[in-house]
Amino acid sequence: MDLLEAKIVKRAQKGDRMAFAELVELYKDKLYNLCYRLMGNSHDAEEVAQEAFLRAYANLKRFDSRHKFATWLFRIATNCCIDRLRKRKASYSLDAPLDDEDGGDMYGILPSKDPMLEERVLTRESRLELQAAIEQLPPSYRAVIVLKYIEELSMQEISDVLSVPVSTVKTRLHRGREALRTYMTP
Template sequence: MTHIHEDKHDDQFLVKRVLDGDTSAFSIIIRNTERLVTQIIFKMIATEEDRKDLAQEVYLKAFKNLKGFQFQSKLSTWIAQITYNACINHLRKKKLTLVDNDAWELDDTEILQSKEHSAWNEMESFILNKEMIRILQFEIEKLPSLYKTIITLYHNEELSYKEITEITGLPAGTLKNYLFRARKILRDRIALHYKKEPL
């Protein structure tokens, strides 16, 4: 709780400095939020050039609209929200979808096969394999943009459901449902991978 108050206090201090004309304070805001913004952009946008353009667009938009920030959420959440919306608009322009229905899920036969051979109890040795990191990254990359993003925000950035709903605008129930499905797809795909690549 104290931490949240401190964050808000810091946010207010930084925003006031920027609004008073001290643009150098904005560099602190960039430093504080760059990681979160980068994670969202990398998970939602595939091309390197678009990612850079979007990151710049996000911060310039945040700077321009800083006067309108009401401190109803953390500054980082507000900037993450701008990032998410910028990515959504970009995907819409490119006519790309966020979640391609169930096309990403394995069919029942594949899951059954993976479970028959499932040697998940031997998984520990597999985890130790350096190859696992590459496979994990590969499988996460294959997930739909929205699934990748929420998995990253929840598990890597350790944001709460409330913060993720604020960023994405998804209802809490939908967010939980997507998160459950994303984890399940990932688990099934890793199991299948393990079956295909015996150690």
């Protein structure tokens, strides 16, 4: 994949828009998921992911092919998320679904005959509680937690994405986990 990716990136750097479209297709889901975990909602995640792709396209000539394209793209997206989080004020979308994750509506309040419903509800509540706790973290801790545990990047890859030393990544990861423990403790 890396050799194929390198060829696609070289074509894109030479101005081939279809090559860049291939890169978007390769990374759109991973980038959206990263942005969703950092931003906490789908609307902002979509906007930030688009912004990251636009910035990547605008700066494609500056990409150093000795590095992984994914790391470079994740760095751009993470920086866009952190910038947006710093500027964020409380915002509410009128077209947001009642339930962020599943797009629920009023039909969701009708009783179900599914015997596994209680287990699914508890699992979903745990995920929502964890996501809420992650959203309370400062952006620098949030980025490290998401990149490590959700995107499953190595310490070195996180270091590359965030442009910080590995020791800083380890410190932020430790402090982020400690903060999560306090947020998750009843």
